[in-house]
Amino acid sequence: MKKLFFIISLICAMASVHAQKTEKDVFSKEKLIWYGLDFSQARFVGQFDQGAGAAPATAQDIKQKYIPAWNKLVIDEPNKFDIKNFFRKPTVIYDIAPVEKNNDNINEDKLLDINEFSFTNPNSVVEKIVNGYSKGDNAEGLGLVFIVESVNKANVEMRVYVTYFDIASHQVIFSEKVTGKPRGIGLRNYWGGAVFDVMEMVEKYHYGVWKRKYLK
Numbered sequence: 001m002k003k004l005f006f007i008i009s010l011i012c013a014m015a016s017v018h019a020q021k022t023e024k025d026v027f028s029k030e031k032l033i034w035y036g037l038d039f040s041q042a043r044f045v046g047q048f049d050q051g052a053g054a055a056p057a058t059a060q061d062i063k064q065k066y067i068p069a070w071n072k073l074v075i076d077e078p079n080k081f082d083i084k085n086f087f088r089k090p091t092v093i094y095d096i097a098p099v100e101k102n103n104d105n106i107n108e109d110k111l112l113d114i115n116e117f118s119f120t121n122p123n124s125v126v127e128k129i130v131n132g133y134s135k136g137d138n139a140e141g142l143g144l145v146f147i148v149e150s151v152n153k154a155n156v157e158m159r160v161y162v163t164y165f166d167i168a169s170h171q172v173i174f175s176e177k178v179t180g181k182p183r184g185i186g187l188r189n190y191w192g193g194a195v196f197d198v199m200e201m202v203e204k205y206h207y208g209v210w211k212r213k214y215l216k
Helices: 001-015 023-028 059-076 097-104 123-129 187-215
Strands: 030-038 041-043 090-092 142-153 157-166 173-182
Touching: 001 097, 023 173, 023 187, 030 059, 030 097, 059 097, 059 187, 123 142, 123 157, 123 173, 142 173, 142 187, 157 187
Parallel strands: 030 090, 030 142, 041 142
Antiparallel strands: 142 157, 157 173
């Protein structure tokens, strides 16, 4: 009998560890792990001028210079990109190595486009990206990543899937599209302004809507 009880207890414990996370976890957890800006499936639509008489940015420039710079900008300016405030968490940890690895593997031949672009099947794209993340510094917890769909010069907008996921299981808890408008001087700051606008839009408008939607 004791052996049977032990086996049942073990099964229950394992089931608890691997239990599906729900939207409630997004709003109840006090710690958030920021994974950064994932451009691995994004398209840059239009010509991206670097200013000061420099030639327009090439796909190589965007991949090797600007994408790392936008991720670094969020980390280097925490008072502006105030993830704790925008996403209402007392504790935020930065763990962007898995996303940096994804961005390092971007196919430059597919990065620039002249046509409007959007994911054909957003849920599938987001799930595939998250499922492919390599191990970071945190083996578990609530992860948040911005999966960038497009950076559109003509429409003056950046479209992002704000994605919450469970790090241990790679389960996407929910993912919602948010559009940000750029601001600032210079290519880095201008589109960094769009990232800031996405965060600000979440804090002002979307977070409350999501909470009502998912916790009703």
